[in-house]
Amino acid sequence: MATIRFSFVWQILGIAIAVTALCTHAAWASDSFLNPRGPIAEVQRLHLLRATVLIMLAVLPVLVLVPLIAVRYRRRKEGAAAYRPNWDFSSPLEFVMWGIPVLIVAVLSFYLWKATHRLDPYTAPFGETPALNVQVVGLDWKWLFIYPDLGIASVGEMGIPVKQQIAMTLTTDTVMQSFMIPALAGQIYAMPGMTTKLHVVADAPATMQGENTQYNGRGFTKQKFQTLAMQPDAFSDWVDTVRANGIPLTADTYRKLAMRTDRDEVQAALGTSDMPDNALYFTTEGADLFQTILHRYHHGEPLPADQQPGTAEYGQEAQQ
Known part of the structure; x- marks a missing residue:
């Protein structure tokens, strides 16, 4: 009977290990910080591995000892386990039970403090060349990338040069959203x-997926984009391509872009034969669109529905 119970325990552990391996393989096979393409994601991966090892020091003994204790001390005749009804305290056991978790929390806190300061999103601790400024606007259901120093903008595609810091300033013109490029x-x-x-x-040069991780309606699953990391010369060519094939990002164009449309719908409305099938290109000479978007919410009064991107009323007069 004991043999059967031990066999069952090992089967459960085997299944758990297999599931963990499959999940890990899936993470490595996708755009993930477990397969980092930059120093920030690499630090995040190392931080996770350290935390996982430390936590498993507390978890593994529980996973192993609980089924063993349950089998050894189960109710049965002629059991080998000692019966001690008056036993209630053990100094070595208390030291292990409380000392190890305290030590784990202390070490994790130290690593967390270091990682929090090193990975502060407002600082630029990696790279020595001046940062490239990119303004990011979240819409329903697409991301708009504005390059104010280059006079271009894009949707569905963000080009960046390798080995150069990218300083992004983010806002939304609709509900709260969560921006992430996992790699x-x-x-x-x-x-x-x-x-x-x-x-x-x-x-290094790579194509990475970015997305919105905050659910925001029917087009949520399509609010993704490609991040194209390129060598500086290739990035310059990309900028020239966007500038040559882009359409002006005027107030009317932005109004169409900001409507509640997913990337495929807005591609059909604003795309041209000179643009890729999954990206829109714009030129932005002159107007400071990002500040206009930002300050529309600073007047102290609610915006009318027909002036608020993300509502059904917004942009309807442009279709009439």
């Missing part, structure tokens, strides 16, 4: 009328 850095929230910052850098 480069962790998520950061953005809200209308407010800005937040995120610095990333890529080590």
Whole structure:
């Protein structure tokens, strides 16, 4: 009987190990910080591995000892376990039970403190060259990337040069959203009328997926984009391509872009034959669109529904 119970325990452990291996393989096979493409994601991966090892020091003994104790001390005749009804305290056992968790929490706190300061999204601790400024606007259901120093913008595609810090300033023109490029850095929230910052850098040329991780309606699953990390010369060519094939990002164009449309719908409305099938290109000479978007929420009064991107009324007069 005991043999059967031990066999069952090992089967459960085997299943748990197999599931963990499959999940780990899936994470490595996708755009994930477990397969980092930049120093920030690499630090995050190492931090997770350290934390996992330390936590398993407390978890593994529980996983192993609980079934063994249950089998050894189960109610049965002629059991080998000692019966001690008056036993209630053991100094060595108390030291192990409380000392190890305290030590684990102390070490984790130390690593967390270091990682929090090193990975501050408002700072640029990686890279020495001046940062490239990118303004990011969350819409329903797409991301708009504005390059104020280059006079271009894009949707569905963000080009960046490798080995150069990218300083992103983020906001939304609709509900709160969560921006993330897993292979480069962790998520950061953005809200209308407010800005937040995120610095990333890529080590080598690669194509990485970015997304919104905050559910915001029917087009949520399509609010993804491609991050194209390129060598500086290739990035310059990409900028020239966007500038040559982009359409002006005027107030009317932005109004169509900001409507409640997913990336495929807005691609059909604004895309041209000179643009990729999954990206829109714009030129932004002159107007400071990002500040206009940001300050529309700073008048102290609620916006009318027909002036608020993300509502059904917004942009309807443009279709009439």
